Amino acid sequence: MRNKKLFSHDEMTGITKWWHNNNDGTVTIETTQNVNPILESNKESYKETDKHTKWGEMSRVASIPLTIYYDLLKRGILNDETAMKKWLNSDEARPFRTRVGKI
Numbered sequence: 001m002r003n004k005k006l007f008s009h010d011e012m013t014g015i016t017k018w019w020h021n022n023n024d025g026t027v028t029i030e031t032t033q034n035v036n037p038i039l040e041s042n043k044e045s046y047k048e049t050d051k052h053t054k055w056g057e058m059s060r061v062a063s064i065p066l067t068i069y070y071d072l073l074k075r076g077i078l079n080d081e082t083a084m085k086k087w088l089n090s091d092e093a094r095p096f097r098t099r100v101g102k103i
Contacts, residue, residue: 004030013066033067038096045098053099061103062088062096 007017014034021027042063072078077087085103087093
């Protein structure tokens with residue numbers, strides 16, 4: 001049985017880190033994030049655009065929580081433009097999109 005203790009919490013980002021004593025001489029740090037505020041903001045932004053809204057060079061297309069950002073980095077998606085575009089157009093990324101359209 002692992003013992004779980006609060007390691008840190010950042011109110012601004014909603015990120016909480018938990019310290020797990022694995023009772024075998026090892027520990028694990030688990031990172032969680034409350035992404036609900038980001039998802040709600042994304043929904044509102046998405047509703048304000050339509051397929052006829054013009055795209056600019058610096059158009060914001062998504063707002064991605066830090067925990068997802070680091071997961072994309074670990075998966076090799078973040079720094080691969082083709083993979084990132086594919087991910088942004090996927091169902092997995094839909095909650096993070098802030099505008100209508102295909103990238």
